[in-house]
Amino acid sequence: METKKSLFDNLQNFFGFDNFKGDQEAIITNILAGNDTFVIMPTGGGKSMCYQLPALMSEGTAIVISPLIALMKNQVDQLRAFGGSDSIAHFLNSSLTKSEIARVKEDVLGGKTKLLYVAPESLTKQENIDFLRLNHVSFVAVDEAHCISEWGHDFRPEYRKIRQVISNIGENIPIIALTATATPKVQHDIQKNLQMNNATVFKSSFNRTNLFYEVRAKRSVIKEIVKFVKQNTGKSGIIYCLSRKKVEEVAEVLNLNGIRALPYHAGLDAKVRAETQDKFLMEDVEVIVATIAFGMGIDKPDVRYVIHHDVPKSMEGYYQETGRAGRDGGEGVCVSFYSQKDIDKLQKFMKDKPVSEREIGTQILKEVIDYAESSVCRRKQILHYFGENFDESSCGNMCDNCCAPKTFFDAEEHLHKVLSLIKHIDEKFDDRYIIDVLTGADNPQIRNYEHDTLPYFGLGKEDGENLWNSVLRQALLDNFLSKDIDQYGLLRLTEKGNDFIDNPYSIRFILNREMEAADDEDGEEGPKQGGGALDTELLQMLKDLRKKIAKQKSLPPFVIFQDPSLEEMCTHYPISMEEMKQISGVGAGKALKFGGPFIELIKKYVEDNDIDRPVDMVIKSAANKSALKVYIIQNIDRHLNLEDIAASKGLTYEEILREVESIVNSGTKLNLDYYIDEVIDEDKQDEVFDYFKTAEDDSIDHAIAELGGDDYTYEEVQLMRIKFMSELGN
Incomplete structure (x- = not known):
């Protein structure tokens, strides 16, 4: 009773909580009793409390092994804030200087430090082992324990040496291993490797009831992301991308669209990464765009959405990354593009790996594909992956599949065929092979085994691959089958499956929706399409305004804004300077010079006519052309020949003129006199320039016809039009 009282006193005095969450109390009591303890608890369940509180209550120092420097720093800062003393918690890793290491060791030896966080790489250094042997170690906490297993999503070879090091530090040191994601296979690996088969296991449910899961076909993905973030203004979010390059690109586009976002990946300086995390925690930025290096142990409870720009590499990774949303129990939306x-x-990345790793990787990825393509409750699939059965009626429409209309089919006969075939061929094949047999595929392996002579061969050709995929997926989810992970994902019949073969009964399955072919493009290049039908009434008003301003400024109307820009204004209704800059062919220079009256007119028009503006306001893209534009502008400033600039970038002369023209039309002033003076004589220049001053439109063909066809080439007139637009329009 006394221990129970002191547990609650310590919880309240140190952390300010009145109650434990879930199994926390039982876990802490178990570790205080000196027993090995294995904790499987989802992100946000309060894992760190399970070793922090017993460490504070035990004699000596607890060693916490953690794979991430950011996680250590975050937790040490929190403990120091709670404990009011800097000595109470320290970390020992490669980021410290010699004098900082000496200070840490002094505090630990002096008995002032209750928790010492160590990276696995630092733990295995002989000098650190010798130092730790001098101290009384209360227990060792192995955080992110799934790193031990190559079946885990974050395998770290150094983790496999932990057991050996602990034995070198001292005898009978209790271990608490903790992970937020572990399939039954990974759980077994962890216990075996840490030699803690007799540990008390505490496993919480993996169900995060407040998270909404959604998978979208990948189409114009950056546009979709900007739109989503704009609809969730003021909320914190994380966007995960597979490559550093994509991280930088997405962050840039978000900033261009007025969203405070920062990139985060391993290629950035450690100091920059730390500052980025702090800015996110302090809400100086709304969105972090990151590779999966971000978020481990970042204790930000109010992340409201997690977006996967690319397919996650594994279900564990997906679960852990989405788990960073809604840790406070509030809203958490998880959108993944597929x-x-x-x-x-991802399959290409695996080609160069050793065979065993490739086999494992292929199976891990296959689970992700099945999850994304299936129409069954997402929650049911996630929990099944972690060895937990779930009735989809409890999802409460908290995933896209449960919200969507479904197509059911009577599956009794199909399921019977599948299970009977698996039994007939001695449970020695995976799902791909089973589908190939049923659909009569031309597979050399089938011929080798002479399975093309079976009555099952081609029996389900008419039904199509999608239906058989649906049957096999749901046979697994409903435990008619199990997958033998150790044996390359071979399908085995469960007791329930064998019973069904002997005593079939009526059963309905859901047919997978065919994933529409996604174009996987960011769809941001080229002229931007309008958000709907052209508003002809507004277009006329804008043209009238353009004419009026052109008269006042003694300029041809096309110098103000060209027709395609006006047309885009009539589908997107820009009502701020920021939005006006995003209309193609406008750019910052033109928006500031001419945009004001147009914005006012559009704003009044939208109010008077009660117009519902499209939410996907023109998305400003950091088109890959931006680097080319900068290159062209810099080289024109250096008075390089256009032919030379074109050659250095592999462009034709026509292409370089098009690029230069688009730069000028968007409002950037370029001085091409040095080049024009060389290629067009002065009289001709004046003639074309004067023509454009009074021209009705900016057509080059009209200009050539008017000026006397044979005297001018198309390129000459185009060059002069560029000079004209640059000097008068910008």
Whole structure:
């Protein structure tokens, strides 16, 4: 009773909580009793409390092994804030200087430090082992314990040496291993490797009831992301991308669209990464765009959405990354974009790996594909992956599949065929092979085994691959089958499956929706399409305004804004300077010079006519062309020949003129006199320039016809039009 009282006193005095969450109390009592303890608890369940509180209550120092420097720093800062003393918690890793290491060791030896966080790489250094042997170690906490297993999503070879090091530090040191994601296979690996088969296991449910799961086909993905973030203004979010390059690109586009976002990946300086995390925690930025290096142990409870720009590499990774949303129990939306191209890329990465790793990787990825393509409750699939059965009626429409209309089919006969075939061929094949037999595929392996002579061969050709995929997926989810992970994902019949073969009964399954072919493009290049039908009434008003301003300024109307820009204004209704800059062919210079009256007119028009503006306001893209534009502008400033600039970038002369023209039309002033003076004589220049001053439109063909066809080439007139637009329009 006394221990129970002191447990609650310590919880309240130190952390300010009145109650424990879930199994926390039982876990802490178990570790205080000196027993090995294995904790499987989802993100947000309060894992760190399970070793922090017993460490504070035990004699000596607890060693916490953690894979991430950011996680250590975060937790040490929190403990120091709670405990009011800097000595209470320290970390020992490669980021410290010699004098900082000496200070840590002094505090630990002096008995002032209750928790010492160590990276696995630092733990295995002989000098650190010798130092730790001098101290009384209360227990060792192995955080992120799934790193031990190559079946885990974050395998770290150094983790496999932990047991050996602990034995070198002292005898009978209790271990608490903790992980937020572990399939039954990974759980077994962890216990075996840490030699803690007799540990008390505490496993919480993996169900995060407040998270909404959604998978979308990958189409114009950056546009979709900007739109989503704009609809969730003021909320914190994380966007995960597979590559550093994509991280930088997405962050740039978000900033261009007025969203405070920062990139985060391993290629950035450690100091920059730490500052980025702090800015996110302090809400100086709304969105972090990151590779999966971000978020481990970042204790931000109010992340409201997690977006996967690319298919996650594994279900564990997906679960852990989505688990960073809604840790306070509030709203958490998890959107993942899916395309075949992503899958192909991930499979390509695996080609160079050793066979065993490739086999494991292929199976781990296959689970992700099945999850994304299935129409069954997402929650049911996630929990099944972690060895937990779930009745989808409890999802409460908290995933896209449960919200969507479903197509059911009577599956009794199909399921019977599948299970009977698996039994007939001695449970020695995976799901892909079973589908190939049923659909009569041309597979050399089938011929080798002479399975093309079976009555099952081609029996389900008419039904199509999607239906058989649906049957096999749901046979697994409903435990008619199990997958033998150790044996390359071979399908085995469960007791329930064998019973069904002997005593079939009526059963309905859901047919997978065919994932529409996603184009996987960011769809941001080229002229931007309008958000709907052209508003002809507004277009006329804008043209009248353009004419009026042109008269006042003694300029031809097309110098103000060209027709395609006006047309885009009539589908997107820009009502702020920021939005006006995003209309193609406008740019910052033109928006500031001419945009004001147009914005006012559009704003009044929208109010008077009660117009519902499209939410996907023109998305400003950091088109890959921006680097080319900068290159062209810099080289024109250096008075390089256009032919030379074109050649250095592999462009034709026509293409370079098009690029230069688009730069000028968007409002940037370029001085091309040095080049024009060389290629067009002065009289001709004046003639064309004067023509454009009074021209009705900016057509080059009209200009040539008017000026006398044979005297001018198309390129000459185009060059002069560029000079004209640059000097008068910008």
